[in-house]
Amino acid sequence: MQYVYIVIIGLHVMAGVFWAGTTVTLARDPEIKAERFIRPQLGASVMVFLTGALLWYFFHGAYFGSMEMTLALGILAAVAAAGVLGAVVRPATRQLAGADEVTERTLRAVMSKGERVAAFLLVLTVLCMATARMF
Numbered sequence: 001m002q003y004v005y006i007v008i009i010g011l012h013v014m015a016g017v018f019w020a021g022t023t024v025t026l027a028r029d030p031e032i033k034a035e036r037f038i039r040p041q042l043g044a045s046v047m048v049f050l051t052g053a054l055l056w057y058f059f060h061g062a063y064f065g066s067m068e069m070t071l072a073l074g075i076l077a078a079v080a081a082a083g084v085l086g087a088v089v090r091p092a093t094r095q096l097a098g099a100d101e102v103t104e105r106t107l108r109a110v111m112s113k114g115e116r117v118a119a120f121l122l123v124l125t126v127l128c129m130a131t132a133r134m135f
Protein backbone atom coordinates (compact mmCIF):
# COMPACT_ATOMS: atom_id res chain seq x y z
CA MET A 1 0.00 0.00 0.00
CA GLN A 2 2.95 2.28 0.82
CA TYR A 3 3.95 2.13 -2.89
CA VAL A 4 0.48 3.32 -3.95
CA TYR A 5 0.84 6.40 -1.69
CA ILE A 6 4.34 7.08 -3.03
CA VAL A 7 3.16 6.91 -6.66
CA ILE A 8 0.13 9.14 -6.00
CA ILE A 9 2.10 11.77 -4.07
CA GLY A 10 4.82 11.64 -6.78
CA LEU A 11 2.27 12.22 -9.57
CA HIS A 12 0.54 14.94 -7.51
CA VAL A 13 3.69 16.90 -6.82
CA MET A 14 5.18 16.49 -10.33
CA ALA A 15 1.96 17.55 -12.10
CA GLY A 16 1.52 20.42 -9.60
CA VAL A 17 5.10 21.64 -10.08
CA PHE A 18 4.64 21.55 -13.89
CA TRP A 19 1.30 23.38 -13.72
CA ALA A 20 2.43 26.07 -11.27
CA GLY A 21 5.94 26.36 -12.79
CA THR A 22 4.79 26.89 -16.39
CA THR A 23 2.08 29.33 -15.27
CA VAL A 24 4.54 31.46 -13.29
CA THR A 25 7.02 31.34 -16.22
CA LEU A 26 4.37 32.43 -18.74
CA ALA A 27 3.20 35.17 -16.38
CA ARG A 28 6.77 36.50 -16.17
CA ASP A 29 7.41 36.54 -19.94
CA PRO A 30 4.54 37.34 -22.35
CA GLU A 31 6.92 36.70 -25.29
CA ILE A 32 6.66 32.93 -24.69
CA LYS A 33 3.87 31.40 -26.80
CA ALA A 34 1.28 30.54 -24.15
CA GLU A 35 -0.85 28.69 -26.73
CA ARG A 36 1.75 25.89 -26.78
CA PHE A 37 1.30 25.30 -23.06
CA ILE A 38 -2.40 25.70 -22.34
CA ARG A 39 -3.34 22.07 -23.13
CA PRO A 40 -0.52 20.48 -21.09
CA GLN A 41 -1.26 22.97 -18.28
CA LEU A 42 -4.94 22.01 -18.15
CA GLY A 43 -4.00 18.31 -18.51
CA ALA A 44 -1.64 18.64 -15.53
CA SER A 45 -4.38 20.37 -13.54
CA VAL A 46 -6.69 17.37 -14.11
CA MET A 47 -3.94 15.05 -12.81
CA VAL A 48 -3.41 17.34 -9.77
CA PHE A 49 -7.13 17.35 -8.90
CA LEU A 50 -7.52 13.56 -9.31
CA THR A 51 -4.44 12.68 -7.26
CA GLY A 52 -5.26 15.44 -4.73
CA ALA A 53 -8.75 14.00 -4.24
CA LEU A 54 -7.20 10.55 -3.64
CA LEU A 55 -4.73 12.01 -1.11
CA TRP A 56 -7.60 13.69 0.73
CA TYR A 57 -9.53 10.39 0.76
CA PHE A 58 -6.50 8.39 2.03
CA PHE A 59 -5.14 10.81 4.65
CA HIS A 60 -7.93 13.18 5.69
CA GLY A 61 -11.33 11.65 4.97
CA ALA A 62 -14.13 13.41 6.85
CA TYR A 63 -11.79 15.07 9.40
CA PHE A 64 -11.60 18.88 9.05
CA GLY A 65 -9.03 20.48 11.34
CA SER A 66 -6.60 23.36 10.81
CA MET A 67 -4.40 21.37 8.38
CA GLU A 68 -7.46 20.58 6.24
CA MET A 69 -8.52 24.26 6.35
CA THR A 70 -5.11 25.25 4.98
CA LEU A 71 -5.31 22.55 2.28
CA ALA A 72 -8.87 23.67 1.43
CA LEU A 73 -7.70 27.27 0.94
CA GLY A 74 -5.02 26.00 -1.46
CA ILE A 75 -7.57 23.83 -3.28
CA LEU A 76 -9.96 26.80 -3.69
CA ALA A 77 -7.13 28.88 -5.15
CA ALA A 78 -6.26 25.99 -7.53
CA VAL A 79 -9.91 25.72 -8.65
CA ALA A 80 -9.95 29.47 -9.34
CA ALA A 81 -6.63 29.23 -11.25
CA ALA A 82 -7.96 26.38 -13.41
CA GLY A 83 -11.11 28.46 -14.01
CA VAL A 84 -9.09 31.46 -15.18
CA LEU A 85 -6.92 29.33 -17.50
CA GLY A 86 -9.95 27.47 -18.89
CA ALA A 87 -12.30 30.46 -19.24
CA VAL A 88 -9.90 33.29 -20.14
CA VAL A 89 -6.63 31.95 -21.59
CA ARG A 90 -7.92 28.93 -23.52
CA PRO A 91 -10.62 30.75 -25.53
CA ALA A 92 -8.06 33.46 -26.41
CA THR A 93 -5.55 30.85 -27.70
CA ARG A 94 -8.29 29.39 -29.91
CA GLN A 95 -9.05 32.78 -31.47
CA LEU A 96 -5.38 33.29 -32.41
CA ALA A 97 -5.59 31.20 -35.60
CA GLY A 98 -6.16 33.55 -38.53
CA ALA A 99 -6.23 36.68 -36.32
CA ASP A 100 -4.76 39.89 -37.74
CA GLU A 101 -1.85 41.65 -36.02
CA VAL A 102 -3.96 44.03 -33.91
CA THR A 103 -6.31 41.27 -32.75
CA GLU A 104 -3.35 39.02 -31.97
CA ARG A 105 -1.81 41.73 -29.78
CA THR A 106 -5.10 42.16 -27.90
CA LEU A 107 -5.48 38.38 -27.45
CA ARG A 108 -1.90 38.05 -26.20
CA ALA A 109 -2.54 40.81 -23.65
CA VAL A 110 -5.62 38.90 -22.42
CA MET A 111 -3.62 35.62 -22.23
CA SER A 112 -0.81 37.32 -20.36
CA LYS A 113 -3.20 38.85 -17.81
CA GLY A 114 -4.91 35.46 -17.33
CA GLU A 115 -1.55 33.73 -16.74
CA ARG A 116 -0.62 36.41 -14.18
CA VAL A 117 -3.85 35.98 -12.20
CA ALA A 118 -3.55 32.17 -12.37
CA ALA A 119 0.12 32.36 -11.29
CA PHE A 120 -0.78 34.43 -8.23
CA LEU A 121 -3.47 31.89 -7.26
CA LEU A 122 -1.13 28.93 -7.80
CA VAL A 123 1.59 30.51 -5.66
CA LEU A 124 -1.03 30.63 -2.89
CA THR A 125 -1.89 26.96 -3.58
CA VAL A 126 1.76 25.85 -3.39
CA LEU A 127 2.29 27.81 -0.14
CA CYS A 128 -0.82 26.21 1.42
CA MET A 129 0.17 22.69 0.27
CA ALA A 130 3.74 23.03 1.51
CA THR A 131 2.85 24.46 4.94
CA ALA A 132 -0.48 22.69 5.72
CA ARG A 133 1.30 20.11 7.95
CA MET A 134 2.48 22.88 10.30
CA PHE A 135 -1.03 24.08 11.16
Ligand code: HEM
Binding pocket: 012, 013, 016, 017, 019, 020, 048, 049, 050, 051, 052, 053, 055, 056, 059, 060, 071, 074, 075, 078, 079, 122, 125, 126, 129, 130, 133
Ligand atom coordinates in the same frame (compact mmCIF):
# COMPACT_ATOMS: atom_id res chain seq x y z
C1 HEM B 1 -0.31 23.62 -8.07
C2 HEM B 1 -1.04 22.75 -7.46
C3 HEM B 1 -0.56 21.88 -6.34
C4 HEM B 1 0.71 21.61 -5.88
C5 HEM B 1 2.05 22.11 -6.40
C6 HEM B 1 0.57 20.71 -4.76
C7 HEM B 1 1.63 20.20 -4.01
C8 HEM B 1 1.49 19.44 -2.87
C9 HEM B 1 2.57 19.02 -2.01
C10 HEM B 1 4.05 19.34 -2.23
C11 HEM B 1 2.03 18.30 -1.00
C12 HEM B 1 2.79 17.59 0.12
C13 HEM B 1 2.71 18.37 1.42
C14 HEM B 1 3.30 17.56 2.57
O1 HEM B 1 3.31 16.32 2.54
O2 HEM B 1 3.77 18.19 3.52
C15 HEM B 1 0.60 18.26 -1.21
C16 HEM B 1 -0.30 17.66 -0.37
C17 HEM B 1 -1.65 17.55 -0.61
N1 HEM B 1 -2.33 18.05 -1.69
FE1 HEM B 1 -1.59 19.23 -3.13
N2 HEM B 1 -0.76 20.43 -4.56
C18 HEM B 1 -1.49 21.12 -5.51
C19 HEM B 1 -2.87 21.14 -5.67
C20 HEM B 1 -3.75 20.33 -4.98
C21 HEM B 1 -5.17 20.20 -5.25
C22 HEM B 1 -5.91 20.93 -6.37
C23 HEM B 1 -5.67 19.29 -4.35
C24 HEM B 1 -7.07 18.76 -4.19
C25 HEM B 1 -7.89 18.49 -5.17
C26 HEM B 1 -4.60 18.89 -3.48
C27 HEM B 1 -4.69 18.02 -2.42
C28 HEM B 1 -3.67 17.71 -1.54
C29 HEM B 1 -3.83 16.94 -0.32
C30 HEM B 1 -5.15 16.37 0.22
C31 HEM B 1 -2.57 16.85 0.27
C32 HEM B 1 -2.23 16.23 1.66
C33 HEM B 1 -1.57 14.89 1.55
C34 HEM B 1 -1.11 14.44 2.93
O3 HEM B 1 -1.86 14.54 3.87
O4 HEM B 1 0.04 13.99 3.03
N3 HEM B 1 -3.45 19.53 -3.90
N4 HEM B 1 0.30 18.96 -2.35
